[in-house]
Amino acid sequence: MNKQQTRTIKVETLARVEGEGALYVKLKGDQVQDVKLKIYEPPRFFEAGTSPNFPILWRASAEFVRSHIR
Amino acid sequence: MSSKIRRKPRIGVFKFASCDGCQLSLLDAEDELLGVARAIDIAYFPEASRAMLKGPYDIGLVEGSITTYHDAQRIQEVRRKCKTLITIGACATAGGIQALRNWKDVDEFIRVVYATPKYINTLKLSAPIAEHVPVDFELRGCPINKYQLIELIKATSAGRKPNVPTYSVCMECKRKGNVCIAVAQGIACLGPVTQAGCDALCPSYDRGCYGCYGPMESPNTASLSNQFHILGRDNAEITRAFRGFNAWAWQFRKAGEESERT
Ligand code: SF4
Ligand code: SF4
Ligand code: SF4
Numbered sequence: 001m002n003k004q005q006t007r008t009i010k011v012e013t014l015a016r017v018e019g020e021g022a023l024y025v026k027l028k029g030d031q032v033q034d035v036k037l038k039i040y041e042p043p044r045f046f047e048a049g050t051s052p053n054f055p056i057l058w059r060a061s062a063e064f065v066r067s068h069i070r
Numbered sequence: 071m072s073s074k075i076r077r078k079p080r081i082g083v084f085k086f087a088s089c090d091g092c093q094l095s096l097l098d099a100e101d102e103l104l105g106v107a108r109a110i111d112i113a114y115f116p117e118a119s120r121a122m123l124k125g126p127y128d129i130g131l132v133e134g135s136i137t138t139y140h141d142a143q144r145i146q147e148v149r150r151k152c153k154t155l156i157t158i159g160a161c162a163t164a165g166g167i168q169a170l171r172n173w174k175d176v177d178e179f180i181r182v183v184y185a186t187p188k189y190i191n192t193l194k195l196s197a198p199i200a201e202h203v204p205v206d207f208e209l210r211g212c213p214i215n216k217y218q219l220i221e222l223i224k225a226t227s228a229g230r231k232p233n234v235p236t237y238s239v240c241m242e243c244k245r246k247g248n249v250c251i252a253v254a255q256g257i258a259c260l261g262p263v264t265q266a267g268c269d270a271l272c273p274s275y276d277r278g279c280y281g282c283y284g285p286m287e288s289p290n291t292a293s294l295s296n297q298f299h300i301l302g303r304d305n306a307e308i309t310r311a312f313r314g315f316n317a318w319a320w321q322f323r324k325a326g327e328e329s330e331r332t
Binding site for chain 2: 013015016019020040041042043044045046047048
């Protein structure tokens with residue numbers, strides 16, 4: 001392979017990277033010049049449920065589920 | 071037999087804000103899938119195949135809710151390309167668990183969850199697909215039942231009405247011969263107001279239904295809330311009971327807000 005040859009790899013849809021995403025890689029010879037990873041999966045904010053700032057709704061759903069398992 | 075060969079319906083599967091669980095039900099239908107694959111032509115299904123054929127599609131299966139500006143535009147385009155549009159799962163039919171943020175300030179959530187909030191692009195509400203475009207059929211559940219999905223695809227391809235009942239989980243529960251856990255054990259169960267489809271999964275294992283199939287056709291939520299009071303639940307707990315995967319479905323939303331006010 002030509003050492004100076006530039007190649008780009010574009011993957012428009014990666015099905016399972018924190019949801020859906022896209023990848024762009026640019027190579028010159030065997031050297032990576034640029035990498036871009038884009039996650040376009042919309043956020044769903046589950047992590048907020050683990051935050052003590054939002055105890056009411058988020059935790060509570062889980063608590064309710066627990067409370068009605070005997 | 072008619073000499074006319076019926077063309078296989080072309081199907082597209084589209085994802086919005088969701089966890090993929092519902093579309094994977096189609097892949098999970100192992101034994102049935104071969105039969106399904108013979109009867110349909112999967113033209114667009116990025117989760118399963120790299121072949122991404124252009125529309126129009128006879129049937130569009132849409133998973134997930136609308137939570138970004140870009141998705142609000144994209145669903146319009148998907149609608150234009152699909153003759154019949156079917157939404158699958160609680161995210162697509164009711165806004166999903168992510169709709170819990172509809173009662174909160176989303177900007178605060180962004181700050182709590184993400185290190186660089188400016189990268190995050192989201193709308194204030196998580197909305198069901200039907201709030202954006204007309205929908206031909208809504209299949210419920212979190213996740214959906216694969217047998218209901220197959221029935222729905224078959225019925226739609228054949229141009230008949232799908233056999234997807236809209237009565238409550240209690241009907242299935244009684245049919246299985248379960249002893250009612252609400253009556254016998256005092257467990258708060260949302261079965262009476264929740265649509266059937268799961269074969270009364272949770273009550274069959276001594277757990278209360280938490281409403282993942284969404285409201286049944288005529289849910290008497292006021293009466294159930296009252297029953298929960300009798301079982302010793304307070305208003306805050308009752309509000310939480312209705313705030314699950316289908317919190318934004320209007321019947322559950324109304325019931326939750328009513329308990330919140332009192
Ligand atoms: S309804 Fe439930 S299983 Fe289906 S995509 Fe949404 S979160 Fe996943
Ligand atoms: S256990 Fe729940 S779903 Fe079953 S009959 Fe009783 S209330 Fe209905
Ligand atoms: S019993 Fe209720 S919560 Fe459990 S799977 Fe069925 S609808 Fe969902």
